Amino acid sequence: MTTTKPTTPLLRDADLRRYLAARVVSVAGSAVTYVAMPVLVYGITGSAAWTSLVVVAQGLPYLLFGLWAGALADHISRKTMMVVADLTAALALATIPAAWWNGQLTAAHVIAVAFTAQTVFVFFDAANFGALPSLVPRLRLPAANSLVLGSGMVVETVVPGLTGALLAVSPPATLVAVDAVSFLASALLVRSIVRPLSGAREHGTGSPSSLSAIGEGLRFIRRHAIVRSMTVVSGLQ
Secondary structure, three states: OOOOOOOOOHHHOHHHHHHHHHHHHHHHHHHHHHHHHHHHHHHHHOOHHHHHHHHHHHHHHHHHHHHHHHHHHOOOOHHHHHHHHHHHHHHHHHHHHHHHHOOOOOHHHHHHHHHHHHHHHHHHHHHHHHHHHHHOOHHHHHHHHHHHHHHHHHHHHHHHHHHHHHHOOOOHHHHHHHHHHHHHHHHHHHHOOOOOOOOHHHHOOOOOOHHHHHHHHHHHHHHOHHHHHHHHHHHHO
16 A cells, blocks of 8 residues: 655655665666676776677666566565565675685676676566555656656766776776675665555466566557657667
C-alpha cells in the first residue's frame, strides 16, 4: 500500500528515500565501473582491441537479457531480485581488486566481471522501475518518475567525469573496490524498505508465463508509434 499523499513532498516518505538512494548508489556504481574497467584492461594489455571488448561486454546485457529481466520482475519478489542483483555485483567486482592486489589479474577476468556486473544491473533496473508504482499513488507517478530519472541523469553526468579525475591519482582496481562496497550499500538500502515492492498480480496463479509477457510487451510496442519510436531510439543509443 502506498502512503504518499498528493500534498506530501515525495521525499518525506522514508521508503521512497531508501528506494531512491539505492537506485542512485547502483547507477553511480555502474558509472564508475563503465569508466574504470576499460582503463584497467588497457593498463594490463596496452591493446585497443582488448579495451573495446570491455565496452562490448558492458553493452551486451541489455540486448540479451532486458526482456527476460522485465518478465522475471513481474513474477518474483522485486525486493529479493534487487538485493540479489546488488550482492552478486558486489561479489563479482570484489574479485578484481583481490586479484590485482595478488598480481593475478588478467584482461579476460576483467571482461568477465564487466559482463556479469552489467548483467545483474539489468535485472536490478527491471525490478527497480517496476517497484516504483508500489511506493507512490498512480497520480504521483509522473513526479516520482521525474525524481528518479532526474537523479539518475545527474549521477550519469557527474560520476564518469569524477571517476576520470580520480583515475589520475588512484589505480582503477581501487575504484572497483569502492564500487563493490557501493553495491553492498544499495542492497542494504533495498533490504530496509518496509513496504512490499511487488503487487498482488505478480504472485497470483493467473500470472502469464515469461514468454507470454514478453510477447505481450512486444505487441504493445508495435501498436503504439510513440513508444515504438522511443524504444528504437533507446536501443540505438
